[in-house]
Amino acid sequence: MNHNPVEKRQHIGIIGAGVSGLRCADILLSHGFSVTIIEARNRLGGRICQSDELGYTVDIGPNWIHTWDSGEVHPIWKLALETGTPLHHWNERQLIYNSVGVSLPDDEAGKLSSLLWEIIGEAFESSAAANKRDNGRSIPREESMYDFVKRRAGEQALDSNERELLIQMSEMWGAYVGEPVWKQSLRFAWMEECCGGEEMFVESNYSAILNRISQPAREQAKILLNTEVVSVCTPERRSPRQKVELTTSEGNIHRFDEVVMTTPLGWLQKHPDCFWPTLPLKTSAAIKNLKLSQLEKVFITFPSAFWMTDMNEDTFPSYTNWLTPSYAEGTNPARWPQEVWNLAAFATPNKQPTLLFYLYGDCSRYIVNSIHGKAKEEKHAFLQAFFYPYYSRLPGFHAENQACQPKAILATEWLKDEFCGNGSYCNFQVGIEDADQDILILRDGCPERRLWFCGEHAAPFEECGTVAGAYLSGESAAKKIVGVYEGTMQDE
Structure with missing residues (x-):
């Protein structure tokens, strides 16, 4: 059910069809946005994927669900129970x-x-x-x-x-x-x-959980597989009718009202030149400061x-x-x-x-x-x-x-x-000065440039590196975009 459908159906581009991107799409779609997901691989799921090489199916990405003791329902555990995942x-x-x-x-x-x-x-x-x-x-x-x-x-x-x-x-x-x-x-x-x-x-694999997370996007969003983004051109400041332009490796250009980057930390570290103009100093420093395990x-x-x-x-x-x-x-x-x-x-x-x-x-x-x-x-x-x-x-x-x-x-x-950034997930290594602030900077994104970040490296502090962290970061980025339009509709 849509909540306060967005006037003119602002079009949001999400780069990456992993858990964070799929959850982000779910929230945006439920609020009436038009969503296009651009994914470089030929499948959904990102680091959640399986192999049958052993003669049975195993997860070659995440295997664990780390719950918390805060009293709140853990989203991935909840999905595991709902889907009957053992x-x-x-x-x-x-x-x-x-x-x-x-x-x-x-x-x-x-x-x-x-x-x-x-x-x-x-x-x-x-x-x-x-x-x-x-x-x-x-x-x-x-x-x-x-x-x-x-x-x-x-x-x-x-x-x-x-x-x-x-x-x-x-x-x-x-x-x-x-x-x-x-x-x-x-x-x-x-x-x-x-x-x-x-x-x-x-015990089995994450496929049923992934299927549930991806269902809204599969049914309502436009999904472009085998499509690699090589350039992200953003306005330097937010003003009416300006767009973010994404260029693919084939030379195609896609324009969106907002763009959400769910690319892994390692990819961001290896491709700082894909952003034009260059990212704000504090954002590029945060990406560089965090380490990849x-x-x-x-x-x-x-x-x-x-x-x-x-x-x-x-x-x-x-x-x-x-x-x-x-x-x-x-x-x-x-x-x-x-x-x-x-x-x-x-x-x-x-x-x-x-x-x-x-x-x-x-x-x-x-x-x-x-x-x-x-x-x-x-x-x-x-x-x-x-x-x-x-x-x-x-x-x-x-x-x-x-x-x-x-x-x-x-x-x-x-x-x-x-596409995984030649690594696994973020890690807080000796020598880092302000890891928590670096994470917060990535969570904040660059709203003035219509650019947002999510993924396990932009997750709640104690969920960095987890599936739940990716899921919650996608949810958070989507809610921030919803907030922008609910608060500035007259200007847009």
Whole structure:
């Protein structure tokens, strides 16, 4: 149902058909605007997409839903429930291997893990308190969360071995933010608090959720696929009858009353020259200041889940972590830690004999650069050799058993995806001075130029980097445009 349909049906152009663009279109359409979505890919969804290369469908983009504890309904969780998308709550068991490949006793792993999360919680609290006290200035901008963990680890009643294990375990934070923990700004740790509520994993895939989000746009908006925008020409100040002109790679020009950029942060960073005139200094600085993380995934599927003794009980640890391995010098001389989630823990029919490795930072860049452009067989051989030292240490593994030989391996390659900006999502790294203000600047957009921004990098602070953040940022940008026209209709 339309709310106060806009006189003359102002025409809004949205660049990008990811979650933020689709949600933005939904709100605008409901208020009577005419909407055209221009998408460089041949599909909707942006970083939400699936692959069938393993013989079943998996999300190669987001997998998780991080809810909050504010009392408000979480939009993506709500959509998951409405669409019947099955969600998994991981058990709290974990399997930790030390640097020589020996598994820690359960009680020691549990003790250190609990202590680590207490320290990370303290880091959030310290960061939030500093932000409230003096905008974080009391925390040096070069101080990392890793520095905080090491300092607190030294204050615990631990022996030297336990202390070293605790510090090594802190590296798992990299899979949350996409870069190593020593790059994570302590000053802005409060912006990475993972929302504070339940964390759920999508057992099947995001396709039903995406279908629901995209329905209004598919039914009411004009959607141009395979259309890449290369130039955005805006007026320098808002005045009646002026338009924003978009030029595509084929030389076509489209004119709109307002334009919403949902292009990822990495794309904005690589294409500052696409804007004419150049963006305001504060906006271009905000885009440059924010950092882009690198998170990739590798799915390894076996004939059966050899690591589980009972497929009907969720007793095997959901999470396994190999700490700074010293036993894979030939394939991993940098000793990047590895971690997996057990997809065989899902309920039928989504249960699969698959291990999902999360890679971040330099390790993810190394993997992608090593396999990109290679034939499928070459990729399989390289990935099997790289990950063998880790999965071969799982219980039940026997090299001569065919059930222990990978039958399919799928690795993401977001690093090489130009339309994703050759990266994953925004990250607040050491050295950044005013991350929160940079996000606010992007949220504000350039209304005087009829130009707006949305995406996970323009989301509510604690939702940056999430699907919900992208969704809410699209909603926010649309509401701001609605507000402009409701307040200035006589001038327009």
